[in-house]
Amino acid sequence: MPQDHRPAKxxxxxxxxxxxxxxxxxxxxxxxxxxxxxxxQVSTGxxxxxxxxxxxxxVALLDIELPGRSGLDAAADLREEVPECRVLxxxxxxxxxxxxxxxxxxAAGFLVKDGPVEDLAEAIRRVLRGETVIDPALAAAxxxxxxxxxxxxxRDVLNAAVDGATVSDIAGKLHLSESTVRNYxxxxxxxxxxxxxxxxVRSARQQGWL
Numbered sequence: 001m002p003q004d005h006r007p008a009k010x011x012x013x014x015x016x017x018x019x020x021x022x023x024x025x026x027x028x029x030x031x032x033x034x035x036x037x038x039x040x041q042v043s044t045g046x047x048x049x050x051x052x053x054x055x056x057x058x059v060a061l062l063d064i065e066l067p068g069r070s071g072l073d074a075a076a077d078l079r080e081e082v083p084e085c086r087v088l089x090x091x092x093x094x095x096x097x098x099x100x101x102x103x104x105x106x107a108a109g110f111l112v113k114d115g116p117v118e119d120l121a122e123a124i125r126r127v128l129r130g131e132t133v134i135d136p137a138l139a140a141a142x143x144x145x146x147x148x149x150x151x152x153x154x155r156d157v158l159n160a161a162v163d164g165a166t167v168s169d170i171a172g173k174l175h176l177s178e179s180t181v182r183n184y185x186x187x188x189x190x191x192x193x194x195x196x197x198x199x200x201v202r203s204a205r206q207q208g209w210l
Contacts, residue, residue: 097208
């Protein structure tokens with residue numbers, strides 16, 4: 001009986017992507033790699049940690065903009081709950097602020113989706129070896145852009161204002177007084193160089209600060 005000389009599937013991957021077609025394509029392509037196995041697939045950010053606790057992946061491949069919870073927040077959760085799992089952010093949006101936040105959350109890599117799948121597979125192997133893998137153009141942009149000027153509370157208030165919420169709505173949601181909310185909004189508007197809260201939200205999102 002002939003022996004099977006193919007290597008065992010040694011790299012266990014969790015895949016978090018909300019678009020079904022993209023998720024299926026990535027799972028299929030990574031599954032073709034001789035040393036990789038996609039052991040879990042999720043479509044929402046709030047399922048990442050529970051699934052990782054069950055499947056125990058070596059690498060979690062996370063999109064950023066996910067329903068339920070962002071991939072950046074989930075990356076920070078994984079660092080606490082499943083510290084042996086390395087995180088690689090894969091996103092459509094190559095924004096400098098996202099890169100900085102991903103690194104602060106403990107991600108080991110950050111790539112944009114328009115690269116070849118061979119680069120992605122190699123990036124997974126590299127982060128598993130303990131390396132940090134960052135899209136070179138994005139790294140340069142992040143260095144030139146500098147850190148986010150927004151405080152954590154200013155970011156919270158802008159996030160709460162995303163859907164056009166009133167000051168009263170934001171105050172209730174964040175358990176703050178309306179005057180405090182107005183102060184945070186005014187400060188965020190000044191720091192983003194915009195004219196109103198919706199422009200501030202838009203500017204902060206474009207920079208990857210939200």
